[in-house]
Amino acid sequence: RAKDQEKSRYAIFDPSMQAMVAERLQLEGDLRKALDNQEFYDRNRPQEFYNHYQPIVSLKTGKIVGFEVLVRWNHPQQGTISPLKFIPIAEETQLIDRLGWWIFQEGCAQLKRWKEEFPHLFFCLNINVSAIQLKQVDFSQKCQEILQSFSLEGSRLKLELTESCLLEDLPKQIAQLSEIKAIQVQLCIDDFGTGYSSLSRLHEFPIDTLKIDRSFIHRMTSSTGHYATVEMIVALAHTLNLNVVAEGIETGEELESLIKLGCEFGQGYLFSRPLDSQAATEFLRKNLNPKT
């Protein structure tokens, strides 16, 4: 018993764990501070969050069909911190709510500027939405308000949901998603194939697009199993009348295979890395007037 106690005490004071907890708490506090700075705009303080935009293209024509908004955090001491690290913290602390609406507004402001500069181009903005944001009863109401404040049509917006958004309380989720669809906003399932959503229920959700996770694309040219998985997702999407986007295309070989399988859209370093707003604008100009 004494030994057990000693063990558990040891566990509590394990220095590496303590360091981890301390780091987490620190980041949580910093996240909160950064959001306060961002929302109560003060030009003497640097803005820590900003959006990057990654082009989504038609694999047949190479034309831009949209941009995915990917948030970035420039931490004052630590430099750039990956969203893979800070989004989960924002989710656990509910800070994702404030951060999410900031990303949304900023994205819409950018889309409005693009609309003005490129009036003859139609492309969409894809925004990642976490399950916690989607649970709010006034979610679609707020989307609509923001779209209206920037005079943007709902059809210009696509929300990327993860499969975990579709796991619990099915009728409620379907009602929520239908409300979003009613304002013409489209819905994608992100990282498709990595979650646990039930294939037999997929058709019950009012979704428009499946995005094939990049882990499958990355291995499709070296592993027949991964190739077959991609083939199956493309076929599934088409059977259900959904669009399909391949994420993380890095090589010409992957592109060729995807075209052969009939995948229409794609995104990845082969076309472009995520870009800051200025570089994304430049990318649009080039896409519009390709130098051949």
Ligand code: C2E
């Ligand atoms: P995601 O939504 O699946 O975003 C795609 C990720 O793949 C991005 O990573 C992007 O930079 C990366 N990527 C794109 N093309 C390639 C490629 O060709 N090769 C490789 N190796 N990677 C590629 P990022 O920006 O680090 O974002 C990671 C994840 O963080 C996102 O995955 C998304 O789940 C989350 N995230 C990012 N921004 C937001 C946001 O604004 N809101 C929410 N809720 N989550 C976000």
Ligand code: MG
């Ligand atoms: Mg995404």
Ligand code: MG
């Ligand atoms: Mg994704």
Ligand code: MG
């Ligand atoms: Mg992914």
